[in-house]
Amino acid sequence: MSRALIVIDVQESFRARPLWQRIANPKIADPVNRLVRLARANGDLVVWVLHTEPGSETVFDPALGHVRLLDELERPRPGEPVLHKTSHNAFTTTDLQRRLTEAGVRELLVCGIRTEQCVETTTRLGSDLGYRMVFVTDATTTNPIGDLSAEEIIERTEAVLRDRFARIATVAELEAERGASGR
Template structure:
């Protein structure tokens, strides 16, 4: 089984001082860096996904801004693939599926930001396309949300999405367990 790491949207706008900071993005990015290091050491393929909004009215991830840059903890190395997207689903409007197929990947390991949006959409799409999917839960982060007058803390948002994904779409593991498999 050949697997590839897909790093979704770990970008500066999601960190303190950015336009849309998440809950504990630093811890998630540190765990993502650990997994990235393990994939690099094993010579396994890595695909970076970068959300870029061309809309000049966008409140975050505006093309050309510091906020849309991939965070330094998981910055692409020379030769690593970087695909830009404009939708939550990393497969929509990109060459992600053909890239993974060309790499011979039948398993994708997904981590990144936001658990409740782009990670969720990407994982579900990968599963629907027939890939075996693993999500590194502690290398993902979510925002605090509000619905119907109820505030939902980011930790609860993240846990709910990981629980839903683990039900039918993916195997959900911590970074330390994944790094041990290399």
């Protein structure tokens, strides 16, 4: 297996925040599920990552019950790791890199919540670690920050990652390339 899909922070914690009302794509589970089905159909590793802040008494505190995958998401299958991170990227506070190395993975598809934060940070670090990175833009989402709309943030993220840290792709492009509809 040379490819893995990393699903980052697509979790109920975000829906439990008032900011969810301003999220660019509240149906983020739909494109993520298409990617998961595509990855499974191609024999790729699927890795689920959840952000946690133990003891914080926020929606990211596992003790409050929101640190779980969105209810609409496909459920992890046996052999698909579910990692818990406490940093902005999926590598630093997990054993993700060890798992990928042991599985012979060289290419990562990334998707998830907070386009410009955890998904972008994971993409940059993955690139620095030598992985071929594919940032699946329509399977990420975020909310407005300050004067920037969510759409502007996503556009900016694509611009800074494109051809430097990652290839930018859509779910439909990946489905077409891999010969699977994902439906």
